[in-house]
Amino acid sequence: MTCRRLVDHARDxxxxxxxxxxxxxxxxxxxxxxxxxSFKRSLLSFSLDHGLSYDPLFMRHxxxxxxxxxxxxxxxxxxxxLNDVSILGAVLAWQHKIPMVGSWHTNIHEFAATRLRKxxxxxxxxxxxxxxxxxxxxxxxxxxxxYKMPKVILAPNQELVDDLARRTGRISRLMARxxxxxxxxxxxxxxxxxxxxxxxxxxxxxxxxxxLLADIERRLIENGxxxxxxxxxxxxxxxxxxxxxxxxxxxxxxxxGEPLAEAYANMDVxxxxxxTDAFGNVAQEAMASGAPPIVSDKGGPKYAVDHGRTGFVAxxxxxxxxxxxxxxxxxxxxxxxxxxxxxxxxxxxWESIFDGVYHAYExxxxxxxxxxxxxxxxxxxxxx
Numbered sequence: 001m002t003c004r005r006l007v008d009h010a011r012d013x014x015x016x017x018x019x020x021x022x023x024x025x026x027x028x029x030x031x032x033x034x035x036x037x038s039f040k041r042s043l044l045s046f047s048l049d050h051g052l053s054y055d056p057l058f059m060r061h062x063x064x065x066x067x068x069x070x071x072x073x074x075x076x077x078x079x080x081x082l083n084d085v086s087i088l089g090a091v092l093a094w095q096h097k098i099p100m101v102g103s104w105h106t107n108i109h110e111f112a113a114t115r116l117r118k119x120x121x122x123x124x125x126x127x128x129x130x131x132x133x134x135x136x137x138x139x140x141x142x143x144x145x146x147y148k149m150p151k152v153i154l155a156p157n158q159e160l161v162d163d164l165a166r167r168t169g170r171i172s173r174l175m176a177r178x179x180x181x182x183x184x185x186x187x188x189x190x191x192x193x194x195x196x197x198x199x200x201x202x203x204x205x206x207x208x209x210x211x212l213l214a215d216i217e218r219r220l221i222e223n224g225x226x227x228x229x230x231x232x233x234x235x236x237x238x239x240x241x242x243x244x245x246x247x248x249x250x251x252x253x254x255x256x257g258e259p260l261a262e263a264y265a266n267m268d269v270x271x272x273x274x275x276t277d278a279f280g281n282v283a284q285e286a287m288a289s290g291a292p293p294i295v296s297d298k299g300g301p302k303y304a305v306d307h308g309r310t311g312f313v314a315x316x317x318x319x320x321x322x323x324x325x326x327x328x329x330x331x332x333x334x335x336x337x338x339x340x341x342x343x344x345x346x347x348x349x350w351e352s353i354f355d356g357v358y359h360a361y362e363x364x365x366x367x368x369x370x371x372x373x374x375x376x377x378x379x380x381x382x383x384x
Contacts, residue, residue, distance in 0.1 A: 001281070002105065002177060002281075003080055005178065005350050005354070006354055006357065007019055007034055009350060009351070009354040010033060010034055011031055011032040011033055011034045013033075014032065014033045015033055015358075016033050016034075016035075016072075017033065017034045017035070018035050018037060018068070018069070018072045018074060019034060019035065019036050019037070020037045020038075020039070020065055020068075020069075020085060020088070020089065021036070021037075021038055021039075021085055022038065022039055022040070022041050022053070022055070022058070022084070022085055023038035023039070023040065024040065025038070025040050026038055026039050026040045026061075028068075035072070037065070037068050039058070039061040039064075039065070039085075041053055041055035041058065041084075042055050042056075042057040042058075042060070044056055044057055054083060054084050055084045056084075058084035058085065058087070058088055059087070059088060059091070061088065062088065062091070062092075065088055065092060066092055066096075069092055069096070070096070074098060075098075075099070075361070075365055076098065076099050076100070076101055076361045076364055076365060077089050077090075077092065077093040077098050077099070077100050077101075078100070078101045078102075078103065078357075078361070079093075079100060079101075079102045079103070079150065080102075080103050080105060081103070081104070081105050081106060081108075082108060082142075082143055082146055086102075090102075090146075090149050093149070094149060097368075099151050099364040099365055099367065099368035100149055100150040100151060100364065101150050101151065101152045101153075101154065101357075101360050101361055101364050102147050102149065102150030102152075102153050102154070103153070103154040103155070103175055103357075104147070104153065104154065104155045104156065104160055104164065104278060105156070105278060106278060107160075107276050107277070107278045107299070108139060108143065109135075109136045109137075109139040109140040109143060110136060110207065110275070110276035110299075112135050112136065112139055113132040113133065113135055113136035114132075114206050114207040114209075114276060115205075115206055115207065116128075116131055116132045116135055117129070117132045117206070118206045120132075140167075144164065144167030144168055147164055147167070147168050147170070148167075148168045148169070148170065150170060150364070151170065151171070151363070151364040151367045151368065152170065152171045152172075152173065152360045152363050152364045152367070153165070153168065153170050153171070153172040153173070154172075154173055154174075154175035154356075154357065154360055155172060155173075155174065155175060155278070156174075156175060156176060156177065156278045156279035156300055157174070157176075157278060157279060157299075157300035157303045158174060158303065159300075160278060160300075161173065161174050171363060171367075173356065173360055174356075175353065175356060175357060175360075176279065176303075176348070176353055177279050177281040177284065177348070177353065178348050178349050178350030178351070178352070178353045178354075179281070179284045179285060179287075179288050179345050179348045179349075179350075180288075180350070181288045181342075181345050181346050183261055184261055184264055184265075184285045184288035184289045184345070185261070185265065185288065185289065186265055186289055186290030186338070186342065187265070188258075188261050188262050188264075188265040188289070189262075189265040189266055189290070190262055190265070190266060191266045194227060195227060195228065195229050196227060196228045196229075196268045196269065196327075196328045197228070197229050197230075197231045197266055197267050197268050197269070198216075198228055198229070198230050198231065198267070198268070198269045198270075198271055198324060198328075199230075199231045199232075199233070199263070199264065199266075199267030199268075199269065199270045199271070199286065199291055200213060200230070200231070200232045200233065200234070200270070200271055200272065201233040201234060201260070201263070201264070201270075201272075201282045201285070201286075202233075202234050202272070202274065202282055203234055203235070203236045204232070204234050204235060204236030204237070204238040204239045204242065205236040205237065205238055206238060207274070207276045208236075208238075208273070208274045208276075208277075209273040209274050209275055209276075209296070210236075210238050210242060210273065211238065211241060211242070211245075212273040212317060212320065213230060213232070213242060213246070213271065213273065214241070214242055214245040214246050215317050216271065216273075216317065216320050216321050216324055217230060217246050217247065217248060217249070219317065219318075219321035220321060220324060220325065220328070221247070221248075223321070223325060225325060225328055225329075227328075228248060228328050229248045229249065229250060230246060230248060230249040230250070231249075231250055231252070231263065231266065231267055232249060232250070232251050232252070233252045233253075233254075233255050233260065233263050234253075234254060235253055235254045239251065261289070264285055264286060264288075264289035264291060265289045265290065267286065267289065267291040268291060268327070268334055269291060269292060269293075269294065269324060269327045269328065269334065270282075270283065270286035270291040270292065270293040270294070270311075271293070271294050271320065271324065272286075272293055272294070272295045272296070272301055273295075273296055273320065274295075274296060274299060274301065275296045275298035275299050276298075276299055277299045277300050277301055278299070278300045279300040279301070279303075279304070280295065280299065280300050280301030280304065281304075282301075283295055283301045283304045283305060283311070284304050284345055284348060286341075287304075287310055287311070287338075287341030287342060287344060287345045288341075288342060288345035288346075290338040290341070290342055291338065291341075292310065292311045292312075292327060292334060292337035292338055292341055293305055293310075293311040293312075293341070294311060294312045294313075294314055294320055294323045294324060294327075295311065295312075295313055295314070296313070296314060296315075297313050297314065297315045306340070306344070309337065309340050310337055310340045310341040310344050311337060311341060312327075
């Protein structure tokens with residue numbers, strides 16, 4: 001979503017951008033100042049997640065990508081993660097000495113660890129944790145090495161900004177996420193009953209910690225609460241567990257566009273228990289829609305929530321259940337938090353975020369020019 005927004009921003013401002021990406025078919029299209037140059041993945045591609053694949057043979061497109069890149073003559077190359085397309089972009093940038101900016105979007109080290117814990121759930125806890133923690137450390141070490149190639153790194157929360165700066169020695173800056181407050185709007189609400197709807201939006205996968213939703217519902221029922229319903233938007237292999245474990249719940253499946261905006265607006269409370277999200281823009285989307293969020297104190301979403309004012313930050317099941325109970329029972333508190341969250345969301349524009357991205361491009365160019373100047377001076381001295 002962030003990458004699509006960045007492309008739209010370049011087009012709307014008339015800034016030239018060549019966007020190289022994977023697609024069902026290879027081809028080239030133009031949209032104003034933006035050119036899309038797409039490559040088809042091979043039959044050896046494997047799925048990493050819903051709508052996300054990796055092609056070990058993607059480098060076969062090198063010559064075509066290189067020819068188009070040299071024709072375009074970019075000032076900067078922006079890679080958007082540790083994936084098949086970005087690896088191709090990094091190689092091209094390195095070989096042709098084009099300044100590079102790298103942005104971090106996904107905590108793949110934590111995703112891998114979470115999935116390994118689930119995969120090896122049959123093993124003793126100590127062994128399982130050892131495997132998961134080793135994988136998490138090694139993947140993060142490898143990611144740190146990869147992100148030494150860009151001259152400037154953009155990360156979605158301050159913890160990652162500081163960690164990547166330490167690991168790479170590169171300039172690292174915050175790249176938060178914007179929100180379309182016209183699209184996500186409480187005015188799109190379509191329900192008017194007395195049911196308090198507790199929402200979740202995201203992939204129903206282990207790394208999203210979605211089983212905690214069932215634990216929260218169980219705790220609410222044990223505490224005698226009634227008149228609530230969970231509204232879960234998304235798909236994934238954890239759906240069957242949630243369907244069999246929850247009583248007051250409605251699943252919508254994957255939504256986008258207006259149905260998604262309407263679902264958000266119909267939520268009264270938003271619960272996002274993920275501990276691995278680098279940012280968690282869904283918390284901002286919920287606030288823009290008038291649903292106070294309850295998020296984990298681990299990962300990026302906590303940076304979007306002003307605890308006690310626009311929502312709550314919880315450290316465990318007890319706190320998730322406690323804050324959900326307060327919001328279910330106290331309509332005035334929900335209203336006050338919804339108003340404060342909406343006001344905050346109105347300040348988080350994509351334009352301000354992408355102005356920072358283009359400033360990072362300028363910084364990368366300046367660093368490259370300074371380095372070229374030093375190299376030229378060294379050569380002059382050596383030649384003399």
